[in-house]
Amino acid sequence: MKSPYPWLVFMRILSLAALSGAGALVGIAGVASHRYSVYVGLVVSLALILSAALFARVWRRFSGLTAFSFGWVSLTLSLIFLPGPGDSTVFIDDAHGLTWLIGSSLAIVVVAMAPYRWLEGSKNVPAS
Numbered sequence: 001m002k003s004p005y006p007w008l009v010f011m012r013i014l015s016l017a018a019l020s021g022a023g024a025l026v027g028i029a030g031v032a033s034h035r036y037s038v039y040v041g042l043v044v045s046l047a048l049i050l051s052a053a054l055f056a057r058v059w060r061r062f063s064g065l066t067a068f069s070f071g072w073v074s075l076t077l078s079l080i081f082l083p084g085p086g087d088s089t090v091f092i093d094d095a096h097g098l099t100w101l102i103g104s105s106l107a108i109v110v111v112a113m114a115p116y117r118w119l120e121g122s123k124n125v126p127a128s
Contacts, residue, residue, distance in 0.1 A: 016067040023071025034100040053111040
């Protein structure tokens with residue numbers, strides 16, 4: 001069956017692609033900045049991931065969060081497992097790096113498990 005509004009389907013696909021790209025950018029920024037300072041870079045990068053995942057969930061619900069998570073996981077895992085130029089690594093397998101990796105994964109899971117009514121608000125608010 002044809003959609004009566006094909007541009008809406010196109011815009012939905014375009015928004016999911018944009019969220020996947022945002023997940024990739026957040027993954028790159030997180031991997032690059034979690035070592036900025038001992039704890040400041042770690043906290044800032046986790047806050048960035050949490051807020052971006054929350055934005056994706058609120059904007060496009062679970063499909064948006066899935067697209068964001070796909071972009072984040074694909075770029076993060078490629079930066080972890082693929083060697084850089086001269087066999088250098090961007091992600092170092094120590095306590096600081098694992099804290100970032102596990103913490104950012106848990107941030108996405110927390111956003112996924114949050115009830116939507118907390119994010120959306122109540123629709124039955126009396127007028128004042």
